[in-house]
Amino acid sequence: MNLVKTYGGWKNRQLIAFFERYARVVLTRYADKVKYWMTFNEINSALHFPVMSQGLVASNGGNEMQNRYQAWHNQFVAGAKAVAIAHQLRSDLQIGCMLLYATTYAYDANPENQLAALKENQAMNHFCGDVQVRGEYPLYTESLMNHYGFSFKDLDTKPEDFKVLAANPVDYIGFSYYMSTAVNVTDKRLATANGNLVGGVKNPFLEASDWGWQIDPAGLRIALNELANRYNKPVFVVENGLGAKDVPDANHFVQDDYRINYLRAHIEAIRGAIADGVPVMGYTPWGCIDLVSASTGQMSKRYGFIYVDLDDEGHGTMKRYKKASFDWYKQVIASNGEQL
CATH class of the missing domain: 3.20.20.80 (Glycosidases)
Structure with a gap:
């Protein structure tokens, strides 16, 4: 400031x-x-x-x-x-x-x-990549x-x-991809x-x-190909995720299959880019826990694998609960993307 x-x-x-x-x-x-x-x-x-x-x-x-x-x-x-x-x-x-x-x-x-x-x-x-790379x-x-x-x-x-x-x-190109x-x-x-x-x-x-x-998962594969072949350097997907309206049940559980499907499709696109010869350094999704969305200032636009009991007005217990995507992504990490 x-x-x-x-x-x-x-x-x-x-x-x-x-x-x-x-x-x-x-x-x-x-x-x-x-x-x-x-x-x-x-x-x-x-x-x-x-x-x-x-x-x-x-x-x-x-x-x-x-x-x-x-x-x-x-x-x-x-x-x-x-x-x-x-x-x-x-x-x-x-x-x-x-x-x-x-x-x-x-x-x-x-x-x-x-x-x-x-x-x-x-x-x-x-433009910015051209100058920096x-x-x-x-x-x-x-x-x-x-x-x-x-x-x-x-x-x-x-x-x-x-x-x-x-x-x-x-030395490499990191980028976020959402759309x-x-x-x-x-x-x-x-x-x-x-x-x-x-x-x-x-x-x-x-x-x-x-x-x-x-x-657009295919768009991620295109992006990886475009960047790697434009600059001939490794690429790193450092942000990718789905902002969605999560509705927990009576036990505070969110069955967020839509998030799992989104991430699965994008990880499969990365696998396709690797098959295309793209040197992909890694993948880190946005994000592990619900937080205020930078793009809208809303808590209700949720990205995480962990649900935080807090609304857009700041009301709630702030307690945290695993969503269905939590254990799914834990398996993805353990298998280095083989088990989707």
């Missing part, structure tokens, strides 16, 4: 030095215990939600896209410096980036929608910025920034998928969650 109030969030270059110091302290302390790290959670989500990853709101310039790209640049440099620190400490430390990834389709074969899907992929799914800005950078009325030269950069980026790319999206610019009559975090239109081939997020 102090970084937001005093310094204006990540659009301020001073945060690079702050983060470098923070990373050095934490990495030095835990280098012997923790081998896998990630720098900024869902860094690309700032395209739509800059408050969550950049500390930018309307009052400190969050509505101006130039500030978001400036904040990204500062984060890219800070993250690269963290990579350098880690590799200096131990050769076996691995630092990854972390993306919010939504596999993006054109709604149909209309070339205008195909082009729009390409542009959406560049802006949302690829490749160590340089992609060719389409100026096009992205021109779309919002500014140029790359308008950003506050220093020559040494680009040397740091080039010398310290991340896919479909892009349409040709038919204004199509219904929008309001539940989707990144917008788009409803995909007629997919079912949706209680909150309108389109469920």
Whole structure:
């Protein structure tokens, strides 16, 4: 909060030095215990939600896209410096980036929608990864910025920034995956998928969650293939899960077969990607216990294997109860995904 109030969030270059110091302290302390790290959670989500990853709101310039790209640049440099620190400490430390990834389709074969899907992929799914994994800005950078009325030269950069980026790319790609999206610019009559975090239109081939997020296990297999083959580095699914309305019975038990089915289908998609040759490092679902949903601020949007007796108003005993998915996922872990 102090970084937001005093310094204006990540659009301020001073945060690079702050983060470098923070990373050095934490990495030095835990280098012997923790081998896998990630720098900024869902860094690309700032395209739509800059408050969550950049500390930018309307009052400190969050509505101006130039500030978001400036904040990204500062984060890219800070993250690269963290990579350098880690590799200096131990050769076996691995630092990854972390993306919010939504596999993006054109709604149909209309070339205008195909082009729009390409542009959406560049802006949302690829830009932050391209810089952090490749160590340089992609060719389409100026096009992205021109779309919002500014140029790359308008950003506050220093020559040494680009040397740091080039010398310290991340070791792997971590990402969250909850849904896919479909892009349409040709038919204004199509219904929008309001539940989707990144917008788009409803995909007629997919079912949706209680909150309108389109469920697409095949999209995860596509995402794994796209990322691994784009960057030729290992990939790690670090978030995947189903937010649902859980109704416990008289014994506080939730028979959440819908959650089991969702996770099973996505783990099977990962198995398919591995068969495709994708180097998948791991899979961690969101999440193990019910908590307030970041996307809606609701307790009633539940993801966990453990039910917490608490409602959206904060009323309840806060006691915890295993759902059906608890023992199911315990078996999945024990068998390394063989028993689904």
